[in-house]
Amino acid sequence: MLAAALIVFREVIEAGLIVGIVLAATRGVPGRGRMVAGGIAGGVLGALLLAGFAQQIAALFEGSGAELFNAAVLLAAVVMLTWHTVWMARHGRAMAQSLRAVGARIAAGERPPAALAVVIGLAVLREGSEVVLFLYGVLAGSGAPAMNVALGGVLGLAAGAAVAALIYAGLLAIPVARLFAATNTLITLLAAGMAAQAVAFLQQGGLAQVWQAPLWDTSSMLAESSLVGRLLHTLIGYTEQPNGLQLVVWLATIAVIWALAQAFGGGASAGRHVATPGTGQRA
């Protein structure tokens, strides 16, 4: 049971982190509960479907179907995260202000796009399908008591949810004026890490096979399979042996998101300014 719990937890932890960050990043947005729940529900549904068709997908593109699918899902998430960050650069200041003003309502036109709901859905989809495959395999084949495995799965899920709650609570401790600057930084790093991970999947799938030699190896300092290694893998894209293309893409993602936020935010990045009351508040 514990083994099952641990494996499910390891798969769920990435989605848990993402949900926690998104919840903090959308603080004060009306209807965000529905948005997040919708993302999770869509992700779970997709994960079940994906697990059901795993073999067919894997067989596509000369056996590289799973890799290309993973890369596509990751890159779609990167686009959504970029979109959100750019939107926040435009509207974040006003949002931080209306959060502080008692009873202030965010105007309908300033509602952030549902991009982050899609990000949650994609994260749950990717990790969830592996959980489903694992649990299904155990239940179908090994003769392990089904009740134990199911209990382990639930335990692992609960632990993943706890991670989401923890990071959410931690981020909420940040004053509102700084919250969105913090979540924007987190989201930018999250996106860069996902882009680098997508590179690894593309290369595993036989594409973009350039600059593949590892640049360095920090496995003796921090193993990627350890808990901290896994957390950092999701949060900033930590990997023991990054290769040249991964590093370039990681840096490029950060540069592009930053440049877009600057361009669309008119130089004032979200939430970083302590604005005087009354200014920038849109009706």
Add this chain to the structure above:
Amino acid sequence: MPRHALLLALALTGAPTLAVAAPLELVIEGRAFTPAELRVKAGEPIELRVVNRDATAEEFESSALKVEKVVAGHSEAMVRIRPLKPGHYKFVGEYHEDTAHGVIIAE
């Protein structure tokens, strides 16, 4: 006809010239890898056919090789690995890490 027969004979006996081009094969059975130790030539890309004979799914994972790939029960998957420098590269079956592990030795 004789030419075909010769080729067939070569294929069946697994003559060295043909064996080099074929992908390496790794079998998962009883939640363990066979062989647990694979020797490959350094500096050449590798194709590894992972055949899962168990009913349970397995995830072939190695951070050193930069590979993570789920192989469903009773199925197989192709794993592509970059040209390796000489050395030892460990891999595990993530779903059964206590029994499923092995190493690729590039030389």
